[in-house]
Amino acid sequence: MSECVLEGTNVTKHYDEGRIQALRGVDLAVNASEFVAITGPSGSGKSTLLQLLGGLDQPTSGEIRFRGHSLASSFDLDFYRSRRVGFVFQAFHLLPTLRALENVQIPMFETKLSLREREAKATELLREVGLEHRLEQYPNQLSAGERQRTAIARSLANDPEILLADEPTGNLDSENSAKIMALLTGIQAKRNMVLVIVTHESAIAELAQRTIHIRDGRISSP
Amino acid sequence: MSFIRIALKNLLRRRLRTVLTLCGVGVGIAAFVALVGFSRSFEDQWAKLYESSGTDIAVVQKTFLNTFVDESVGEKLRSLPFVAAADPVIVNLMDLTPEVNALVYGWPAKSFEMDTLTLLQGRGFHDDQPEVMLGEVLAENLGKKPGEIMEIQGSPFQVVGVFRGGSALEAGAAVLPLRELQKLSDLGGKVTAFHVHLRKGAEGESDQERMQKARADIEAAFPGLKALPASVRARNNQLVVLARSMAWGTSVIALFIGALGIANTMAMSVFERTKEIGVLRSLGWRRSRVMKLILIEAAILGLVGGCIGVLGGWLTLRILAGLPFTASFVTSSIPPLICGEALGISVVVGLVAGFLPAQRGARLSPVEALRYE
Numbered sequence: 001m002s003e004c005v006l007e008g009t010n011v012t013k014h015y016d017e018g019r020i021q022a023l024r025g026v027d028l029a030v031n032a033s034e035f036v037a038i039t040g041p042s043g044s045g046k047s048t049l050l051q052l053l054g055g056l057d058q059p060t061s062g063e064i065r066f067r068g069h070s071l072a073s074s075f076d077l078d079f080y081r082s083r084r085v086g087f088v089f090q091a092f093h094l095l096p097t098l099r100a101l102e103n104v105q106i107p108m109f110e111t112k113l114s115l116r117e118r119e120a121k122a123t124e125l126l127r128e129v130g131l132e133h134r135l136e137q138y139p140n141q142l143s144a145g146e147r148q149r150t151a152i153a154r155s156l157a158n159d160p161e162i163l164l165a166d167e168p169t170g171n172l173d174s175e176n177s178a179k180i181m182a183l184l185t186g187i188q189a190k191r192n193m194v195l196v197i198v199t200h201e202s203a204i205a206e207l208a209q210r211t212i213h214i215r216d217g218r219i220s221s222p
Numbered sequence: 223m224s225f226i227r228i229a230l231k232n233l234l235r236r237r238l239r240t241v242l243t244l245c246g247v248g249v250g251i252a253a254f255v256a257l258v259g260f261s262r263s264f265e266d267q268w269a270k271l272y273e274s275s276g277t278d279i280a281v282v283q284k285t286f287l288n289t290f291v292d293e294s295v296g297e298k299l300r301s302l303p304f305v306a307a308a309d310p311v312i313v314n315l316m317d318l319t320p321e322v323n324a325l326v327y328g329w330p331a332k333s334f335e336m337d338t339l340t341l342l343q344g345r346g347f348h349d350d351q352p353e354v355m356l357g358e359v360l361a362e363n364l365g366k367k368p369g370e371i372m373e374i375q376g377s378p379f380q381v382v383g384v385f386r387g388g389s390a391l392e393a394g395a396a397v398l399p400l401r402e403l404q405k406l407s408d409l410g411g412k413v414t415a416f417h418v419h420l421r422k423g424a425e426g427e428s429d430q431e432r433m434q435k436a437r438a439d440i441e442a443a444f445p446g447l448k449a450l451p452a453s454v455r456a457r458n459n460q461l462v463v464l465a466r467s468m469a470w471g472t473s474v475i476a477l478f479i480g481a482l483g484i485a486n487t488m489a490m491s492v493f494e495r496t497k498e499i500g501v502l503r504s505l506g507w508r509r510s511r512v513m514k515l516i517l518i519e520a521a522i523l524g525l526v527g528g529c530i531g532v533l534g535g536w537l538t539l540r541i542l543a544g545l546p547f548t549a550s551f552v553t554s555s556i557p558p559l560i561c562g563e564a565l566g567i568s569v570v571v572g573l574v575a576g577f578l579p580a581q582r583g584a585r586l587s588p589v590e591a592l593r594y595e
Contacts (some may be wrong), residue, residue: 020290093501097231102223
């Protein structure tokens with residue numbers, strides 16, 4: 001039986017003093033090396049769930065556990081985000097003042113790697129995503145697909161166990177979307193990582209081993 | 223890529239704003255360097271002046287204002303057994319021409335301090351004669367030579383000598399017979415201070431013991447007066463104290479304005495980069511690292527502004543040292559300590575000004591910051 005890496009129990013998340021209920025009692029478990037897609041209409045709570053799984057926020061009630069440890073306020077969420085989780089965003093979120101090679105090094109500042117080691121590792125990661133010829137380019141000199149590849153390289157900087165992607169193809173054309181998904185699934189398989197993707201595209205969800213559908217803050221049947 | 227490089231790149235993102243902030247800090251530090259540098263160099267020149275004059279003790283009024291001493295004190299002072307010489311002196315600051323003002327000393331012709339001047343041209347003055355001796359820089363600024371007449375406060379004085387003294391202050395000063403300066407300053411029977419030269423102490427008595435005993439005896443003999451070691455008098459006379467106070471007061475205001483500039487720039491920068499800070503936090507950067515980044519940016523602004531300010535302050539002093547109106551008091555050299563202090567202060571100003579914006583940046587929740595538009 002596969003080991004459970006991420007687990008949510010009766011997770012709720014309220015905003016605006018309870019007036020907005022983004023999640024209403026979600027239970028889920030994600031196993032090691034599993035590729036899970038979270039789907040649902042806009043405003044259904046899927047991005048909120050991803051943020052809670054990534055330790056970006058705390059649930060209003062219920063519990064998220066990583067390898068059995070609760071991601072409660074006493075947990076070192078900075079360390080969790082830095083070493084255990086890699087994030088890929090729809091809008092890439094690369095720092096505009098830094099070159100591709102420098103953007104990839106950003107998460108490594110929380111490690112003890114030396115400047116040379118950081119650069120060598122970032123170069124290797126950019127090679128892994130096919131951007132070895134674009135190391136010195138600034139984000140505005142990269143195509144949308146190249147920016148997302150850079151962001152994927154950055155998400156792998158500290159060799160996380162979990163890759164969380166929030167609509168990673170949302171800003172890409174279909175050709176680039178296919179390439180990015182091929183890259184993500186390839187990385188997930190090669191590194192035996194957990195991959196959780198939030199998407200509203202059924203074609204992407206079909207690539208996943210399992211799909212969790214969310215509607216009105218609850219897990220539902222698609 | 224180093225951490226500092228990220229900070230530098232963030233600052234270069236809004237170049238005009240960064241340059242304007244640096245100018246603001248630079249002006250503050252330039253004011254500090256120029257004013258405090260001037261006041262320190264003024265203070266040092268006074269110290270040199272006393273050191274070279276052979277004065278051991280200055281006898282002055284206890285009060286800060288209304289500081290004149292009755293001339294009759296001199297006779298009793300000279301009768302004290304440990305006093306080798308006690309000469310009256312008047313120190314004044316006068317407009318010699320509409321463009322040139324200078325320190326003007328009143329000494330008796332036979333003052334022991336006269337021996338410390340090296341005559342370059344002419345001779346010394348005679349008591350009770352309308353004669354004046356000029357320091358070499360002052361003579362050049364006024365274009366006067368021995369034998370020529372110059373007007374001081376509406377009265378004609380004959381220039382009788384040009385001298386070189388022990389300090390830059392004397393080079394830009396004029397020395398008049400004591401009585402003549404008393405007349406000009408309406409100080410009949412009054413002097414600024416008595417400068418005392420002590421006899422050698424008894425065998426086995428240290429200079430410090432001799433000084434302490436002499437001061438105690440003088441103060442006991444003249445209850446309204448105080449006897450200050452020459453070095454203390456040099457650093458605490460009214461002109462030096464006023465110069466120091468004004469220099470620090472003005473500098474603090476200028477530095478405060480510079481600090482506001484940095485605080486404003488960093489607050490705007492954090493505000494504009496809210497989303498980026500959210501990204502950094504979501505990638506695992508700790509609050510302390512975000513804070514460190516913003517503080518380093520603020521410190522760089524302070525340090526670079528400080529360097530610009532040191533250069534600006536030095537240029538200001540150079541210009542002032544070349545103007546006839548201020549040449550007597552200003553030297554263009556800046557003590558290295560002032561440069562170190564200025565750079566230290568500029569970095570501290572940067573850090574203090576950047577603290578609140580840094581704290582705000584560090585406190586941002588990753589989710590809130592990522593949602594920020």
